[in-house]
Amino acid sequence: MCDTCGCEEHTHAQEVTPPVKIPVVQKILGANAQAAENNREHLQTHQISMFNIMASPGAGKTTLLIATIEALRAKKHIGVIEGDVASQIDAEKIVPTGAPVVQINTGGGCHLDAPMVHQGLHSLPLAELDLILVENVGNLICPVAFDLGQSRKVALLSVPEGDDKPYKYPAIFEAVDVVVVTKADLLPYLDFDLAAFGKLVHGLNPDAPVIPLSAKTGAGMAVWLDWVEKNS
Amino acid sequence: MHELAVTEDILRIVTEHATGAGTHHVTDIHLVIGDMSSFVNDSIQFYFDLISPGTVAQGATLHFHRQAVRFRCWQCGQEFSPTKLDWVCPKCHALGGKVLAGKEFYVESIEVQ
Numbered sequence: 495m496c497d498t499c500g501c502e503e504h505t506h507a508q509e510v511t512p513p514v515k516i517p518v519v520q521k522i523l524g525a526n527a528q529a530a531e532n533n534r535e536h537l538q539t540h541q542i543s544m545f546n547i548m549a550s551p552g553a554g555k556t557t558l559l560i561a562t563i564e565a566l567r568a569k570k571h572i573g574v575i576e577g578d579v580a581s582q583i584d585a586e587k588i589v590p591t592g593a594p595v596v597q598i599n600t601g602g603g604c605h606l607d608a609p610m611v612h613q614g615l616h617s618l619p620l621a622e623l624d625l626i627l628v629e630n631v632g633n634l635i636c637p638v639a640f641d642l643g644q645s646r647k648v649a650l651l652s653v654p655e656g657d658d659k660p661y662k663y664p665a666i667f668e669a670v671d672v673v674v675v676t677k678a679d680l681l682p683y684l685d686f687d688l689a690a691f692g693k694l695v696h697g698l699n700p701d702a703p704v705i706p707l708s709a710k711t712g713a714g715m716a717v718w719l720d721w722v723e724k725n726s
Numbered sequence: 727m728h729e730l731a732v733t734e735d736i737l738r739i740v741t742e743h744a745t746g747a748g749t750h751h752v753t754d755i756h757l758v759i760g761d762m763s764s765f766v767n768d769s770i771q772f773y774f775d776l777i778s779p780g781t782v783a784q785g786a787t788l789h790f791h792r793q794a795v796r797f798r799c800w801q802c803g804q805e806f807s808p809t810k811l812d813w814v815c816p817k818c819h820a821l822g823g824k825v826l827a828g829k830e831f832y833v834e835s836i837e838v839q
Contacts, residue, residue, distance in 0.1 A: 513837035
């Protein structure tokens with residue numbers, strides 16, 4: 495008798511073929527990784543370095559970009575890719591520096607991806623550039639997962655955000671080549687323990703220098719600019 | 727939000743393998759996700775329910791195999807699982823370690839009919 499419906503005519507159980515397991519083991523976001531590799535090769539052909547700059551909104555990415563472009567004006571030809579959910583505000587801030595800039599609006603997306611940067615690269619005069627600074631969408635989480643084809647990854651953390659951030663967002667601090675602590679002129683006024691922060695970062699990523707600076711006062715900028723020159 | 731792009735990629739991988747196996751009905755999808763990878767199960771499920779109808783994966787069950795973070799102490803080599811606010815090696819009390827596990831993010835297998 496059929497176990498499923500109780501009839502005498504058939505056995506439903508035998509009609510169901512058991513599922514077959516197919517091993518896949520394929521990395522998710524492989525398509526982005528391939529596009530990133532294409533960007534990387536394209537940039538190498540033009541002998542251009544590209545930094546993927548990641549931080550929370552308001553950490554001071556644009557301010558540091560402007561200070562860097564101004565300070566290295568005589569030494570480096572720098573182009574900028576600005577990533578934001580919406581608006582041209584950041585690109586408009588870069589324009590007065592004279593650096594070629596392209597704004598990418600992700601339309602709600604929380605990160606830049608490699609195909610977007612590919613589009614951005616086509617809008618920059620690559621033959622004239624040595625270094626491209628990509629300002630990623632303000633976010634400590636998502637941008638880490640998307641390779642853009644950059645030669646270096648940079649994390650910024652501003653003093654007001656607090657020194658415990660590596661515990662909360664370990665992936666970004668583990669992944670980057672350098673960590674810049676911005677708004678360091680606020681250190682005397684806030685409970686940010688720079689030594690404790692440095693220890694946490696180095697607990698995950700012993701090779702990444704931690705550079706405190708203030709783009710506003712210029713303190714610490716020399717160390718950062720030296721790093722930029724050595725890595726581009 | 728980045729889970730939309732991620733879920734589209736999962737669907738692409740699943741469709742590719744299902745089609746390759748000559749089937750149009752995927753019943754189960756096994757994902758391996760490291761706890762450090764920042765991908766959230768509920769969010770992937772949300773986008774999957776939104777974009778899978780009409781594909782080979784329509785109605786498939788997503789299985790999330792979460793992989794805990796594992797460190798290897800830089801100082802003494804001890805392997806340990808850090809907690810959210812404690813990265814201290816239980817053996818030598820040094821802080822942090824090389825990340826051995828926790829960054830995984832892949833489609834492990836699919837089940838088809």
